Amino acid sequence: MKFIPDKDILLFKSCLVNVEYPGIESSTSYIFDRIDVEYYIDERQSCCTGLGHYYDLFDQLSTTALAARNFQIAAETGHKNIAVMCATCYAILKKSAKILNQNEEARNKVNKILDDSNLEKMEYNTNDMDPVKNIFHVAEIFFNKRDKISSLVKVDLSGFRVATHHACHYCKVHYNDTIEGVRDPNLIDSLAAAVGVETIGWYDHKRVTCGAGFRQRFTNKEVSLAITAEKLQVLKENEVEILLHMCPNCQMQFDRYQPYIEKKLETEFNIFHLNISQFIALALGADPYKVLGIQTHTVPIEPLLKRLKQQFNIEDQKENVKVEKSLKN
Amino acid sequence: MKTIKLQDNSLKLVKDVLKDLKASPDLGIYKCVQCGMCTSVCPGASQTEYDPRDMIRRVLEDDETVIDDEDIWNCFSCYTCNSICPSGNNASEINQILRQMSIDKGEGIQKIVSFAAYGDSFMELGVGSIPNTFFDVMVKDVGPEYMNLKLNIEDIRADLGLGSYILPEEAINEVESILDNSGFKNRLKRIKRCKK
Numbered sequence: 326m327k328f329i330p331d332k333d334i335l336l337f338k339s340c341l342v343n344v345e346y347p348g349i350e351s352s353t354s355y356i357f358d359r360i361d362v363e364y365y366i367d368e369r370q371s372c373c374t375g376l377g378h379y380y381d382l383f384d385q386l387s388t389t390a391l392a393a394r395n396f397q398i399a400a401e402t403g404h405k406n407i408a409v410m411c412a413t414c415y416a417i418l419k420k421s422a423k424i425l426n427q428n429e430e431a432r433n434k435v436n437k438i439l440d441d442s443n444l445e446k447m448e449y450n451t452n453d454m455d456p457v458k459n460i461f462h463v464a465e466i467f468f469n470k471r472d473k474i475s476s477l478v479k480v481d482l483s484g485f486r487v488a489t490h491h492a493c494h495y496c497k498v499h500y501n502d503t504i505e506g507v508r509d510p511n512l513i514d515s516l517a518a519a520v521g522v523e524t525i526g527w528y529d530h531k532r533v534t535c536g537a538g539f540r541q542r543f544t545n546k547e548v549s550l551a552i553t554a555e556k557l558q559v560l561k562e563n564e565v566e567i568l569l570h571m572c573p574n575c576q577m578q579f580d581r582y583q584p585y586i587e588k589k590l591e592t593e594f595n596i597f598h599l600n601i602s603q604f605i606a607l608a609l610g611a612d613p614y615k616v617l618g619i620q621t622h623t624v625p626i627e628p629l630l631k632r633l634k635q636q637f638n639i640e641d642q643k644e645n646v647k648v649e650k651s652l653k654n
Numbered sequence: 655m656k657t658i659k660l661q662d663n664s665l666k667l668v669k670d671v672l673k674d675l676k677a678s679p680d681l682g683i684y685k686c687v688q689c690g691m692c693t694s695v696c697p698g699a700s701q702t703e704y705d706p707r708d709m710i711r712r713v714l715e716d717d718e719t720v721i722d723d724e725d726i727w728n729c730f731s732c733y734t735c736n737s738i739c740p741s742g743n744n745a746s747e748i749n750q751i752l753r754q755m756s757i758d759k760g761e762g763i764q765k766i767v768s769f770a771a772y773g774d775s776f777m778e779l780g781v782g783s784i785p786n787t788f789f790d791v792m793v794k795d796v797g798p799e800y801m802n803l804k805l806n807i808e809d810i811r812a813d814l815g816l817g818s819y820i821l822p823e824e825a826i827n828e829v830e831s832i833l834d835n836s837g838f839k840n841r842l843k844r845i846k847r848c849k850k
Contacts, residue, residue: 338819343819345803374776379750380769381765382842384836385675386837423678428675438835442832497736497737498733533734539730541728543791548698581796584796
């Protein structure tokens with residue numbers, strides 16, 4: 326098992342977390358603050374280019390040059406361990422670090438680009454960033470601290486039937502570095518167990534993609550959603566109520582498009598979609614609107630909260646109605 | 655005895671693929687045994703005519719028409735083929751390299767021109783996003799709440815204790831300068847020229 330750090334961490338901002346499910350970031354911070362993880366967020370950090378990379382719009386050299394700049398920001402601030410909230414950031418950054426370490430010609434080209442941009446100070450030296458020892462998904466950081474997480478649980482979520490969707494770009498790209506299984510992935514199942522929830526474990530289609538397929542969702546929508554629908558159908562057959570995610574793009578595909586697919590197929594799935602960080606934060610007693618950010622979800626999470634016989638105090642509920650109203654206006 | 659003579663350049667395509675910056679040093683394309691595991695687990699193959707096993711065969715047989723094959727654009731980049739290959743090959747990575755070859759030739763540009771807005775927003779804000787070309791469709795599919803989310807995102811972030819997601823000006827300038835010197839700016843211009 327690889328070494329997983331709990332300090333000197335740059336929490337790497339993700340474009341889709343930023344504007345689709347910002348509650349993933351606030352939930353991650355909420356958990357990190359309670360399990361003694363030392364981390365830092367840097368406003369200068371640029372996006373990894375992931376979506377553009379897999380739209381085939383970005384070229385590998387440009388993606389790698391921007392990664393070198395972000396690696397330098399991490400090192401310069403004393404936070405050379407990077408933790409990502411998005412599986413595509415994970416794959417992209419690891420690949421860029423490998424190229425920079427292994428390919429001298431590419432490294433020289435990147436350094437020339439940085440020099441030409443008056444960023445000599447950001448030049449990359451071999452092994453400045455170790456793709457295995459320095460780049461992690463936040464779920465791995467949680468996993469390393471799962472005992473601490475267990476000790477902080479305040480809300481009992483064990484009454485729900487829960488399944489997991491493990492992001493392809495975490496499990497299948499750099500698969501030698503993946504923890505808790507590649508073909509039978511169990512990383513998020515283990516984290517659910519840490520907050521007292523036994524998931525359904527393996528199910529047919531467990532390792533299948535969300536169907537977003539980057540360009541496919543936009544240029545090949547019927548095919549893209551057919552893949553998503555198949556997985557939703559299997560989850561329904563398994564009577565799943567909550568699907569846990571570890572990538573904002575997967576979460577978008579399921580949460581944003583589930584009602585659309587329900588209408589097309591004239592069926593109901595009624596599955597809630599939560600990121601693992603939102604789920605853990607909920608178990609730790611975090612506020613659904615001020616920390617989890619459920620107001621940005623398409624499939625409403627309110628029915629789930631109602632079912633929880635736990636207390637979200639009356640003050641908060643008033644606040645919630647206000648937020649809901651402002652969103653509807 | 656009849657012998658088959660390999661021409662000197664009969665492996666040109668596979669050599670070009672392996673030379674590509676995207677190609678991992680341990681990419682096992684020569685070890686492919688054509689078992690078809692990649693195709694059997696491929697979501698693209700389950701829904702379309704895309705066939706990663708056949709794509710790899712054509713690369714190994716130096717069949718350059720594979721670059722122009724429409725079906726290569728049906729890969730989902732899910733890497734399930736990569737995770738399951740018994741020979742250490744990576745059809746997903748090779749697919750991405752072939753797509754870049756198609757873009758370099760010119761034909762592939764039509765396939766990505768609708769994503770060009772992503773590049774503009776990246777240079778403007780230092781972050782990517784769903785290309786605005788597709789925004790209207792998403793609002794139609796997801797509902798008007800999706801538009802409200804976009805309009806209120808900074809307020810929602812503030813409620814969650816998060817700052818602005820847009821980079822400070824100096825950082826945006828650095829990103830733009832890197833993308834200028836890396837050739838991305840010109841690449842984007844070339845792609846946008848293809849807009850009908």
